[in-house]
Amino acid sequence: MNAEIIAVGSELLLGQIANTNAQYISEQLAEAGVDVYYHTSVGDNPVRLSQAVKVAQGRADLLIFTGGLGPTKDDLTKETIAKALGTGLSMDGEALESIKAYFQKTKRQMTPNNEKQALILEGSASLKNENGMAPGMFLKKDGISYMLLPGPPSEMRPMFSKYGIPAILGTLKRKEIIYSRVLRFFGIGEAQLETDLEELIDTQTNPTIAPLAGDGEVTLRLTAKHESKSVAAELLDGVEEKILNVVGDYFYGYDQDSLVEVGMKVLKGKGLTLSCAESLTGGLFQSEITTLPGASAVLKGGVVCYQDEIKKKVLSVREDTLKQHSAVSEQCALELAENVRTLFASDIGISFTGVAGPDDLDGKKAGTVWIGLAVKDRPAKAFLLNLAGGRNGNRKRTAKYGWHYLLKELT
């Protein structure tokens, strides 16, 4: 089976956005072992879209469309494909209900053109849209499979990985399946990790080991091919063990895990509560925590203390400390962590103070960061970072180091 991904939307041809949908879908299909031979982008134009469909029918047996499922006049993907396939459109009751419910809930007026979003190709299976209104659809006709997905990545990505990929794999007869597992590391560079594991990476064939760096983290993708899921799992376990024997100190999680998720799990497990004093990170550390449901079980809250005046007034940092050592100092980080822990009556207080950049500040280089950590019944600690990224890279990296040191302290 080979696929062609067809993105529909004039905004692509005007260069307003890049076709990141094609990249996401291609990545997922590669993992599923489905070859992608072509990407095509075409505008909101029925004539050129139907020409693109004809071309694709001649060279691919899975056509995946993104975009053009919305309520407005220029959204015409399914209408055009219906014509091309000589089929019609039928109302998807479930989708229509959820659209109506959406408007009732938001107390907004539902305009008639919104009903159009619930129409799907006759005979197609509807793919649920859990992050928007327009459902996706999957149809097999004359030996060719057609999948239609919404354009907004926030709707398309979860729909494709949750419903799209399984629907595609369901049509495959292939016995040998690809199983992969991602190991996540923080606090070690890609080059170092690769050097430590060089021989293993070079000699491994099934599973293969592929390092990838990004966002200050390094991941290893282990990919095993086998007919049996359990055998594949054993193969993956074996290599994982070998890897962790070498670089286990930096390992923190699997697949889509993030440091904040793993950290929150650990805190929940130990029944510990957390509060934060954020100067450098300006709310980022807590914002990442509160993206997770159930965050309130762990996070008591915190203070964004962007200015010295606030550090003194709200978090009782001593005048002396700021005078003698400045806000970007071990002493200030320690006081912030201890005092926020006291003010919020939490088990753990963590603080972030530093120079995000772009410019240096009171003789401290941009990228100089102190992280304070106060755990009840233990002496408070502070950790110094010297980061080289840009302003926001440094802030994100700092938040990750916060979890890195917190996890080292607790496990």
Add this chain to the structure above:
Amino acid sequence: MNAEIIAVGSELLLGQIANTNAQYISEQLAEAGVDVYYHTSVGDNPVRLSQAVKVAQGRADLLIFTGGLGPTKDDLTKETIAKALGTGLSMDGEALESIKAYFQKTKRQMTPNNEKQALILEGSASLKNENGMAPGMFLKKDGISYMLLPGPPSEMRPMFSKYGIPAILGTLKRKEIIYSRVLRFFGIGEAQLETDLEELIDTQTNPTIAPLAGDGEVTLRLTAKHESKSVAAELLDGVEEKILNVVGDYFYGYDQDSLVEVGMKVLKGKGLTLSCAESLTGGLFQSEITTLPGASAVLKGGVVCYQDEIKKKVLSVREDTLKQHSAVSEQCALELAENVRTLFASDIGISFTGVAGPDDLDGKKAGTVWIGLAVKDRPAKAFLLNLAGGRNGNRKRTAKYGWHYLLKELT
């Protein structure tokens, strides 16, 4: 003249990178007034590439290729196109010299396959590569123009804008140029906006009006074609005025503006300081502010008060209020906004309290949100939202509504 952009490289089909070259080239062509009807991506495969060339020859009169001009075996774009056009390759002396000079300069050994990079299509004009080794080329044959560009954006972009665009415009007799302007709206849905502007959008021809939705915002791209920049600007101003007469209440900025940037500009301009009480948003609102350099001039700081206990203890919300109305109430939002303003001694206090979801909370539906706004010397106000997104969609939307109401209050 209409163009097709053909990207060559298996890394695109594997989802390792997004096709940002197509976006860049499309943007430049749009500004030059050249229509782009299709993007195609194809792997490093001569058979499928030549098929893609045939398809493109049948539907476009300018074919722009990116990638596959390098020294390695899998770089085969020009060889394949030469075959497709029944022409040969000839050595470009100038390019060869600069490649040799490059190796002398870097004191590296020049391998024979590097000479291959200096080969260009017979009869084509060579486009100088000032950031790498492989030259681009431009050839007109049988009424179709062919442009070949290197794949690395750092080489392609300067080559295309400095040499590629002029070469293309040189083949055009037209003087007319395209000017566009994006208007940004928040607080109104795409369908509603299009319904309100239906007649205008349908009857407008120059400038054209194109709606696009994303991230809870709607944008309108106005595109005017004219020989004179000033006349085009007048055309854009005229339509903008008509649009804002209808939906001006929801308009907040132009082009790449964001609500937080516009809001911060307004606060800086008025010399007003801000503090925040974040329950629902959990630090997100402040985190978005502190991504901007110079945020400290406006943001005094704030409290993440995720729990009732903290709302009472740190932000002095009255026991009564929480008992009688719960934390998700107009009364609590007002107290939070007023009290954080007092605690941080800022001109403005803003608060966010609500049920992010996924689950309902104490009889309040997920998506119920109160935003409190306390501006000095004015009575505090609170605004109710009923959001229908997921947990994090609701939090992001809420932060944007915060700026929406703050801007309405101040302007």
